[in-house]
Amino acid sequence: MTTMTKFKYSKRVPADGTDAVGAILKAAADPKIISFAGGLPAPELFPVKEMQAAVDKVFEEHGQEAMQYGAAKGVTALRELILQHVKEKEGVTGALDNVLVTTGSEQVLDLVGKAFVNPGDTVLVEQPTYLCALDVFKSYGAKFVGVAMDEQGMKMDALEDALKAHPETKLVYTVPNFQNPTGRTMAVDRRKKLAELAAKYDVYVLEDNPYGEIRFAGTHVPAVKSFDETGHVFYMSTFSKTLAPGFRLGWVVADEDVINKLTVLKQSADLHTDNLAQYAVVEFLDNNDLDAHVKEISDLYGKRKQLMADGLKKYFPAGVKYTNPEGGMFLWVEVPGVDDTVELFKECLKHNVAFVPGDPFFAGKPQPGAFRLNYSNAKEDQIKVGMKQLGEALQEAVNK
Amino acid sequence: MTTMTKFKYSKRVPADGTDAVGAILKAAADPKIISFAGGLPAPELFPVKEMQAAVDKVFEEHGQEAMQYGAAKGVTALRELILQHVKEKEGVTGALDNVLVTTGSEQVLDLVGKAFVNPGDTVLVEQPTYLCALDVFKSYGAKFVGVAMDEQGMKMDALEDALKAHPETKLVYTVPNFQNPTGRTMAVDRRKKLAELAAKYDVYVLEDNPYGEIRFAGTHVPAVKSFDETGHVFYMSTFSKTLAPGFRLGWVVADEDVINKLTVLKQSADLHTDNLAQYAVVEFLDNNDLDAHVKEISDLYGKRKQLMADGLKKYFPAGVKYTNPEGGMFLWVEVPGVDDTVELFKECLKHNVAFVPGDPFFAGKPQPGAFRLNYSNAKEDQIKVGMKQLGEALQEAVNK
Structure with a gap:
């Protein structure tokens, strides 16, 4: 046709x-x-066998709930586990109203782009950066300014120069850990500085951390969000690299007002995220050692x-x-x-x-x-x- | 926080x-x-037990594929089953390149809104209409014009008047079967006329059919899409009312060029739809009598x-x-x-x-x-x- x-x-x-x-x-x-x-x-x-067992138990115990329409913000038990997880792993703290479950972390990019980027707004990105983020923000009319990186990640002097040169900046997008495409990790002092600059220039940082837990050398660096005192940093991650990308489960942790707005847009995007996948991951995490x-x-x-x-x-x-x-x-x-x-x-x-x-x-x-x-x-x-x-x-x- | x-x-x-x-x-x-x-x-x-059996079999036979990233257009076997289904039920014909699997039919509204509605474009809707469709299109800057209905659905003389009065119209949105909120069904002659008017005025019809199969009286009326000779009608439906809304599985059947554009936007929205849910429904349909x-x-x-x-x-x-x-x-x-x-x-x-x-x-x-x-x-x-x-x-x- x-x-x-x-x-x-x-x-x-x-x-x-x-x-x-x-x-x-x-x-x-x-x-x-x-x-x-x-x-x-x-x-x-x-973990095919373990996930099969988890899904089986979901059907036994919550079959109808898993198959029925669910809440736009996600299954409460999963949101609680995510909060516990980000606190333990990243020092990111929040209450239930600070977390939204999404259809993969790609959806966080989409919702944040839709909620914040007016046509012509500037988004600052690492040079180079994750290409799908460029595609999403572009679809909402973003203009981009690339910020130079070195082996320690995005350079904060370059970022401040860009913020001064582009007062119309709305968003700074960063993948601080093992960045896609470079594999680089942002140093801890730069993370602190990034949170400070976001507050100072009243712009938002979208901290995208899909890979942070997959560390095989060196020592953990805490999230940019853990240094955020003003709500300017939105933290996003996913189970795609630690469990299964096919389930499309991501999340964003942010100020309650931001989460409420993203939730309204999520309702328009897909009502809510697959319930079966959410219940299955709760069950999996209850019975397996994710670490x-x-x-x-x-x-x-x-x-x-x-x-x-x-x-x-x-x-x-x-x-x-x-x-x-x-x-x-x-x-x-x-x-x-x-x-x-x-x-x-x-x-x-x-x-x-x-x-x-x-x-x-x-x-x-x-x-x-x-x-x-x-x-x-x-x-x-x-x-x-x-x-x-x-x-x-x-x-x-x-x-x- | x-x-x-x-x-x-x-x-x-x-x-x-x-x-x-x-x-x-x-x-x-x-x-x-x-x-x-x-x-x-x-x-x-x-069908909790039957779906549990289907998911079990998916883990046995396609565990890794179901958990891995998948194709943006959806699992091929599911797209084939959808094509067979819409042909049998609605007289809607197409090839594999004419169907896109979505994260619930709500996502079709979002993708079509994003792909077609520029700020200020007019969308014609039944008066009254599905409220979430209003929310989605509004988020892309749509202006609405309501078209009067009677017991036979949207009135075609009123529609043509609206098309003449609003040459900037981009889209006509309709729920032709057991409409939400009125429960009304559009008469067959109006469906033919709607397809004709879409071609004549070069506007697109988004035909949203979540309820069509849930008929307990009267006789089936073929889809508007079955009268479409020019590609102006996009047909959308879902498994939410026939199987399980919690799985978030919808689809859209349209011209190949439209499907390609919607697929690009879907990649930016959530990369692809949950693979486990897609494989599970294929398995369910292979082993159960959906009718x-x-x-x-x-x-x-x-x-x-x-x-x-x-x-x-x-x-x-x-x-x-x-x-x-x-x-x-x-x-x-x-x-x-x-x-x-x-x-x-x-x-x-x-x-x-x-x-x-x-x-x-x-x-x-x-x-x-x-x-x-x-x-x-x-x-x-x-x-x-x-x-x-x-x-x-x-x-x-x-x-x-």
């Missing part, structure tokens, strides 16, 4: 042919390609990251720079002397290996020769072989 | 105190109140509607008008001589019975004395007692 009708879309709909990442992931899906392009957790660690499970994930990803770093050292051309993440799923590579990263991607595809070119992660001018590698979703032997192939492709490209 | 910060929300966020329905449902939640205010299916008919289950629901609702109609006849003041739905969950009452329906609601609360006042269902000026009654979620004895109480309250109000 394709008609000749020319549809009149709203200004929010991106132009055709702008889904560069979709095209890349499609190209990388060829089974002979070893792909470091995706961003998936290792499925072999999903032990997350340790298992972190150990595996740490091993895979090390294999990838070994391959980088062994096979990559001299002068290539790369980050050294202490957790999460991604590392970031910068190859000097490359002008066109998408061209480089195509060359690498010929060597049967794939990554995501850095370009779409930049709000402004992209950094040529930079790309993202994922290590969570490739088996150990694939990493060994893939990094060799990638090294060969890069040697060829650099020496051309 | 409530701070003194005054948050600067976007223009899309409704003003405080505008959630009239929330306040009404809260008041009606008192256990001594017999409430006809909600809009929930009868939970005693949820037989829907027949059971329809029989029960038919019985409850009859009890409600009996109570109306027996206890309500002379001159009260009400609709006679052949399916769905709601009927609509008009009490002459009432100026303030919310005041009437408060009087009825004192008699321990509740409904939803008609006011929020109107895009423009509300019709005084009109209200919605739900019969799907009240037990038979509650309906008998509640209608007597409601009749007494109305007698008192009318004779005051």
Whole structure:
């Protein structure tokens, strides 16, 4: 059913042919390609049996409630567990009215964008940043200003300069732990400073922490939100990296007034989040040791990251720079002397290996020769072989 | 955690105190109140055991896939079943690229609003209409024009007048079967005409059909979409009324180009719909007779509607008008001589019975004395007692 009708879309709909990442992931899906392009957790660690037992118990004990319409803010028992969890892990405190369960953490981006970003408002983002956040905020008419990073995360002097230069700023978006795409973690003094600057300039910080618990080296750094005294920081996370992305369960912790407004918009977006998934996670958390499970994930990803770093050292051309993440799923590579990263991607595809070119992660001018590698979703032997192939492709490209 | 910060929300966020329905449902939640205010299916008919068996099998056979990230358009097997279902039930035909699975049908409203409604665009709606649709489209800056209805649904002469008077119209929203809130069904000749007018005036029809299968009297009327030759009609439905609203599973069938655009926006909204719920419904449909289950629901609702109609006849003041739905969950009452329906609601609360006042269902000026009654979620004895109480309250109000 394709008609000749020319549809009149709203200004929010991106132009055709702008889904560069979709095209890349499609190209990388060829089974002979070893792909470091995706961003998936290792499925072999999903607690399938334990979750099956949890869901079974939900049907036995709350079958009708799990299948009926539910509350927009989420299942109360889950909201209580989330509050306990963020307090224990991140020093983020709040009451029941400070937490909203969402359909994955992607929905938090959508609701916060819808609730705060008027067309033309400025959103400050790390340079580079999570590309889907750019897409969401753009759909609400955001203008972006990129803020420089170094190995310690977003630079606070650069941020303050941007805040002064752009008084129309509404939101600062950050992924402080093992950032997507760079794997970098923001230093604790910068986190304190970020909370201070948000209050001083009366802008909001959206702190997106999907990866924070997946730490395989170094020591934990408390959340930006834990330094927030004025309600300017909104903290968001998800069970997607620690339990199962397929269930689409995320959350946001913020001032009660903000949560109430986001809840009104959530009702318009999807009424409420899947009840069965919420009840199942409550049941799972009551009967399983999430910390032990997350340790298992972190150990595996740490091993895979090390294999990838070994391959980088062994096979990559001299002068290539790369980050050294202490957790999460991604590392970031910068190859000097490359002008066109998408061209480089195509060359690498010929060597049967794939990554995501850095370009779409930049709000402004992209950094040529930079790309993202994922290590969570490739088996150990694939990493060994893939990094060799990638090294060969890069040697060829650099020496051309 | 409530701070003194005054948050600067976007223009899309409704003003405080505008959630009239929330306040009404809260008041009606008192256990001594017999409430006809909600809009929930009868939970005693949820196929809990059968769904438990389906989910068990999903964990056995597709555990990792169900827990992993999934495709934005939905699980292919579910999309195929939906296509087969809409063809069989509604004469709506399409290929795989014409269907998108959504997080409940509420998400279709959100995605279509986002994809089509620029601020200031006109949306034509039945007068009265589903209030959540008004909320969603309003959040994207829609202006509304109400189109008159009679017992045969939206009046096509009134619609054409509105289309001529409002050339900036983008969308016509309709619930053609057992409409929420009136319970009315659009006649077949009007459906044909609606598809014609959409093509003639180059506007889109969003055909929302959550209740169509819950028919307990009369004969089936084919979907507006089945008369669409130009792609101007988008057809949406859900498993919320036939299986389980808690799972949040809806869908939209439309032109491939429209589906692609909605998919891009869905990725920004929540990446994809819960995989476990999708796999579970595929498994359920493979092993159970959905038609037989829907027949059971329809029989029960038919019985409850009859009890409600009996109570109306027996206890309500002379001159009260009400609709006679052949399916769905709601009927609509008009009490002459009432100026303030919310005041009437408060009087009825004192008699321990509740409904939803008609006011929020109107895009423009509300019709005084009109209200919605739900019969799907009240037990038979509650309906008998509640209608007597409601009749007494109305007698008192009318004779005051």
